[in-house]
Amino acid sequence: MDTISKEDIRKPENIVYKRTELLTDKVMSYCPGCGHGTAHRIIMEVLEEMGIQDKTIGIAPVGCSVLAYEFMNIDMQQAAHGRAPALATAVKRLNPDKFVFTYQGDGDLAAIGTAETIHACNRGENIVIIFINNGIYGMTGGQMAPTTLEGMKSSTSPYGRDIKSMGNPIKMTELVAQLPGTIYVTRQAVHTPANVRKAKKAVRKAFENQKLNKGLSFVEIVSNCNSGWKMTPNQANQWMVDNMFPFYPLGDIKVNED
Amino acid sequence: MTEEILIAGFGGQGVLSMGKILAYSGVMGNKEVSWMPSYGPEMRGGTANVTVIISDERISSPILSSYDTAIILNQQSMDKFEASVKPGGILIYDPNGITRHPSRKDINIYSIDAADEAAKMGMTKVFNMIILGGFLKIKPVVQPEFIHKGLEKSLPARHHNMIPENETAIEKGKDIIKPVFLLN
Amino acid sequence: MSMKELRLMKGNEAFAEAAIRAGADGYFGYPITPQSEVMEYLMAEKPHERTGMIVLQAESEVAAINMVYGGASCGKRVMTSSSSPGMSLKQEGISYIAGAELPCVILNAVRGGPGLGTIQPSQSDYFQSTKGGGHGDYRLIVLAPSSVQEMADFAPLAFDLAFKYRNPVLILSDGAIGQMMEKVELQEQRPRFTEEEIRKNTPWATMGKTPDRERNIITSLNLDSHVQEEHNIHLQAKYREIEKNETRWETIQCDDAEYILVAYGTSARLSQKAVDIARAKGIKLGLLRPITLFPFPTQPIAELANRVKGILSVEMSAGQMVEDVRLAVGDKVKVAHFGRMGGIIPSPPEIVEALESKLIGG
């Protein structure tokens, strides 16, 4: 039997997969098992595959991904909490030939930045919004987010989210799908290889839409926050499947083809 | 009497809670106390440290740059804090995981094999109490009865059944701490 | 539970507990480091079951301060807390609250800026806090706690001052004071205002127009500039009254001092240690600690300036309070500033070195 040496494997013609050049060498600061890292990767892969990295501006507001600019090897802006869609609006309008995306957490997009998000969607800005929904404020240490499920514990809902006093979890994705300005609205996940492939296709579609000047594409990625949920990564993914997906079902919500 | 103590190690080693028990014991002994943690994202699995001051007088600064005693539980903290012990002061460390041992000749140095001992006792959770015991042997800044009250106050009621274990660990720490270098 | 209770608490938690005990009616906040413990403590404590106080996590600081505006308009004891980036967002609301002359309590756990900055302790929001902060000519009463005990004591004090002057009161703290634990003596629970008390003590409150009075209107709008100027004159008179009655400070070892440090909050604690270090070296150093930053202890600083050789303002900023110290001192003696920025805490020996190089040597 022929054996293959390491050197053979490393030959360029044998490479079947490699890390995208659009991620820096910096070790990601995310907790092991967190979905942020995978989400970063698929966005960067899509930009690389489309060859638009030199024309893309990413905007990440605060949240665990506030340091996205350390990892994404493209031009990035760091926005105040909630305000990324406002920045993106201006960047795109002033530079219609550029590709613009925001990368927002659920606290950011569904709480403090609801107004900015809704209005960017409603105006149909020709941008991509990537929405990482982990049902919690990861960065600040696990406080309740607008997306936190009923009964779910967090540091500001220590007895579980009580709907009567704290309101209902909000489905931003269904909400923005109502607006004529959005043209593609989908909900994905990145906890299994199959889901990663689907999520990547969705991200690709979103950027293709922007290329065709179709309007706003909104890609939610349901993700775990194992630290904030106080679980191991495996437990967190299982919990996400058992609890988040029934409330936030995966799949396309609005696909406007013309 | 004013004792300015630094406890530094990894996030999961119980550094902050050990400091809290010490501080609460001080309160029970009617002392002035302060407990000042390092805080921030670096606490995620990274290093953690806390400054505890126990005094008979009003405490001026809760934040210090030099200490009477430094209790050091990992290499990073050794690198950062060995130099911060006041001349004539005390450095206590657990040699487990230490690759560069302390080398100063103007302070008293003690070592305590608390990680090993906790593993032997089958109670890795009381690691920090073994360390606390060692410290109290060298610097009895609070009386044992106040330590007991401090444990009661700082542990949630559902953990009170673990107080005896904690006290056993404190006693163990007193037994196993040993001098490495002493000023005459 | 004894009436007065001794506990070991974090500054943020002590403030939250003291607010419940002060008879607060409502807290509205948005998470931000390093003060999230305030809301976390309140949520865990379920004050609704203890006193009826409500706690609500708002969708932003803008929303939170406007919730405070609404609650304050009803004569309720309401409060919010945040840290520097969140405080910037609140400024609009605070200006409206100051303009409408409403009482409320605001905690700012200052962190290093500008922008998102750092989460470490800083005092770089002094100008924003003491000179207005938002638009228009207004002042907040600013209390600067330097211990966990003061974090607890200032909650009821802040509410009392807020209602006495119908003015927002800001507690200017930082992460060091918020995160550290010290011994604290808590005051006993005082009752929340009843509706009768509100109607009687704050007759301006919009609690529903009863037939016996005209309708109440809470507004900061005066389209007639003459009326608006009158309102400004009235506000300024109120601020002068506050300056006369409410200036608070503490002096430590100032009696025989040849040099003085002026420092508040965390810097005052560091400076206290610096005084000990300096005295051990034979330097006669004292400390004046402003407890209120507005009103500022101008008079006591001016008096000290008559008999010392130099004054060092110690702040965790590029030098903001030092401007007020200079106004107080004039050209009587040299005033210098020493500070670290961006969340770096100066060490007490560094303060003594700065004193020696900037004032004693220089």
Ligand SMILES: Cc1ncc(C[n+]2csc(CCOP(=O)(O)OP(=O)(O)O)c2C)c(N)n1
């Ligand atoms: C004006 C303002 N308020 C509050 C904060 C503190 N803050 C930083 S990130 C964050 C929430 C992040 O949650 P999310 O958007 O869900 O992102 P995640 O960390 O979960 O990915 C908050 C409240 C801030 N930076 N600025």
Ligand code: SF4
């Ligand atoms: S705190 Fe949560 S969201 Fe942030 S990196 Fe960790 S797992 Fe991810």
Ligand SMILES: [Mg+2]
């Ligand atoms: Mg989140």
